[in-house]
Amino acid sequence: MSDADLQAIAGRAVDAAVAAGAGDAEAWVERSTERQIRVYEENVESLTDATSAGVGVRAFIDGRVGYAFGTDMSDDGLRAVAEAAHAAAEVADPDDYAGLPDESGSAAVDGLFASELAGWSTEQKIDLAVRIERAARACEGVSQVEDTVYSDGEGAVAIANSRGFADAYEATSSWTYCSAFAGEGGDRMTALGVGIGRHPGQIDPEEVGAEAGRRAAQLVGARQPSSRRCPVVLDTFVAASFIGFIGGMLSADAVQRGRSLFADRLGDEIADPLLRVADDGTDPGGFATGPFDGEGVARRRTPLIEDGRLGSYLYDTRTARRGDTQTTANAERGSYRTLPAVGTSNLVIEAGDAGFEELVSRCGDGLYVTDVAGLHSGVNPVSGTFSVGATGRLISGGELADPVREITIASDLVTMLRGLQAVGSATRWVPFGGSVKAAPLLLGEMSVSGS
Numbered sequence: 001m002s003d004a005d006l007q008a009i010a011g012r013a014v015d016a017a018v019a020a021g022a023g024d025a026e027a028w029v030e031r032s033t034e035r036q037i038r039v040y041e042e043n044v045e046s047l048t049d050a051t052s053a054g055v056g057v058r059a060f061i062d063g064r065v066g067y068a069f070g071t072d073m074s075d076d077g078l079r080a081v082a083e084a085a086h087a088a089a090e091v092a093d094p095d096d097y098a099g100l101p102d103e104s105g106s107a108a109v110d111g112l113f114a115s116e117l118a119g120w121s122t123e124q125k126i127d128l129a130v131r132i133e134r135a136a137r138a139c140e141g142v143s144q145v146e147d148t149v150y151s152d153g154e155g156a157v158a159i160a161n162s163r164g165f166a167d168a169y170e171a172t173s174s175w176t177y178c179s180a181f182a183g184e185g186g187d188r189m190t191a192l193g194v195g196i197g198r199h200p201g202q203i204d205p206e207e208v209g210a211e212a213g214r215r216a217a218q219l220v221g222a223r224q225p226s227s228r229r230c231p232v233v234l235d236t237f238v239a240a241s242f243i244g245f246i247g248g249m250l251s252a253d254a255v256q257r258g259r260s261l262f263a264d265r266l267g268d269e270i271a272d273p274l275l276r277v278a279d280d281g282t283d284p285g286g287f288a289t290g291p292f293d294g295e296g297v298a299r300r301r302t303p304l305i306e307d308g309r310l311g312s313y314l315y316d317t318r319t320a321r322r323g324d325t326q327t328t329a330n331a332e333r334g335s336y337r338t339l340p341a342v343g344t345s346n347l348v349i350e351a352g353d354a355g356f357e358e359l360v361s362r363c364g365d366g367l368y369v370t371d372v373a374g375l376h377s378g379v380n381p382v383s384g385t386f387s388v389g390a391t392g393r394l395i396s397g398g399e400l401a402d403p404v405r406e407i408t409i410a411s412d413l414v415t416m417l418r419g420l421q422a423v424g425s426a427t428r429w430v431p432f433g434g435s436v437k438a439a440p441l442l443l444g445e446m447s448v449s450g451s
Contacts, residue, residue, distance in 0.1 A: 001053070004168070007168045010166060010168075011160045012075065016082035024059075024161070026159065028157065028336055029055045030155060033050070034050050036151040037149070040145075042130050054336040054337065055078065056336040059089045063094040063099075064095065065095060066087065066091075104296040107282050112290070117199040132176060136209035139216075139217055143181050147177075148178045157169065167291065171289075172199060173197075176194070178193045178209050180193070180209075180215075182219065183220035187221050191212055192215070193207075222391065223403075224405065224406040225407065225451065226451055227449050229446070233443075236424070236427075236430060236440050237430055237438075238370065238371065240433050244436050245379060245433060247277075247344040251313070251319075252342055272417065274421075274423050275349070276303075278348050280301040293329040302329075308418075316330055316340060330342050348437040349423065351427045352424055360395055365395060368400060369390050379413070384412040385411075423439055424440035
């Protein structure tokens with residue numbers, strides 16, 4: 001089905017909902033094809049290829065909303081979904097904030113669809129995954145490569161509503177990861193290498209494998225250090241995880257429910273001025289990018305932290321009405337099976353001016369954190385306090401030193417952000433904590449619990 005086909009289906013579903021009695025209606029239609037290849041010891045362990053398509057309809061009746069979805073795109077199928085959404089709205093509780101957005105639209109975004117993906121055969125993709133595994137195994141100290149996965153997808157979404165808005169777009173994605181072990185017995189450590197792009201030609205298989213092997217080998221022989229308070233450098237992967245968690249706390253739904261540390265803090269100084277973070281649904285490099293959000297509002301860039309101050313929360317239409325403000329185009333959808341809900345699109349940390357070596361040098365005697373565990377369960381979203389397991393390397397005299405494990409890092413998010421001393425100059429897209437463009441961060445002090 002082409003974009004035009006999907007858009008026409010969405011329009012017919014809206015017409016069916018209005019004909020069933022809805023005062024307003026919206027339809028979201030999507031199709032997708034996803035492939036995954038898993039290799040082990042240069043043999044294909046599994047290969048999957050899945051295609052799906054469906055439509056979801058929201059029907060509104062006097063402040064009440066109903067939702068239904070299905071996979072039958074015929075007129076009878078669309079009519080059945082629309083009537084089910086209308087029936088659900090009739091028995092729903094009234095919601096003063098429910099309804100279509102006041103203004104719908106699309107942003108100009110290029111580069112989401114890569115035609116090159118279609119030119120890659122399954123055999124070529126398998127070869128790419130095998131090359132990743134070989135590169136990881138070739139790293140000195142690597143004892144095993146546990147998992148090597150290549151995955152890609154292509155799809156299209158369309159939306160239409162009863163107020164005349166309709167649009168559609170296509171996107172492709174490719175990503176891969178490799179999990180390598182280094183060392184033997186009790187000294188064995190593991191680490192990941194990651195690569196992403198719009199098509200596999202944008203992924204360097206040797207670099208992905210080498211990253212996994214290199215990161216694992218650097219941790220061989222890790223021991224539990226003594227407890228201390230010291231400066232900390234967060235690896236890009238770890239910084240992305242923390243920023244992703246903070247982005248979730250800036251959801252207007254969390255704020256309005258009183259479940260966020262940042263409630264009632266707009267304009268407050270919450271970070272060092274060096275940190276600048278935005279939610280950007282128009283960045284071509286992000287995998288949450290699109291011309292419109294999950295309810296047909298034009299995507300945009302929303303500054304969240306600028307000059308150390310909290311600049312905005314993230315809103316969809318419903319939370320914006322409740323907060324007497326405007327949506328930030330952050331209605332997100334998991335698929336046609338789910339209602340739109342407020343969330344992050346692409347979180348972007350603005351690059352600083354410090355290279356990695358400078359961050360380590362400025363740290364002096366401290367800790368370089370390469371991995372954290374239990375972040376979502378270890379952070380209190382209301383107080384901001386956290387205590388999470390970590391792995392990494394000590395920093396001694398401004399240079400990387402012994403690897404460490406079985407440690408816990410603890411602080412609170414605002415103290416951590418205010419204690420920022422430098423932002424790395426090298427940014428990359430990381431699929432941890434959502435779609436995040438992150439850089440390594442140097443923090444002034446954190447509690448490190450060890451032996």
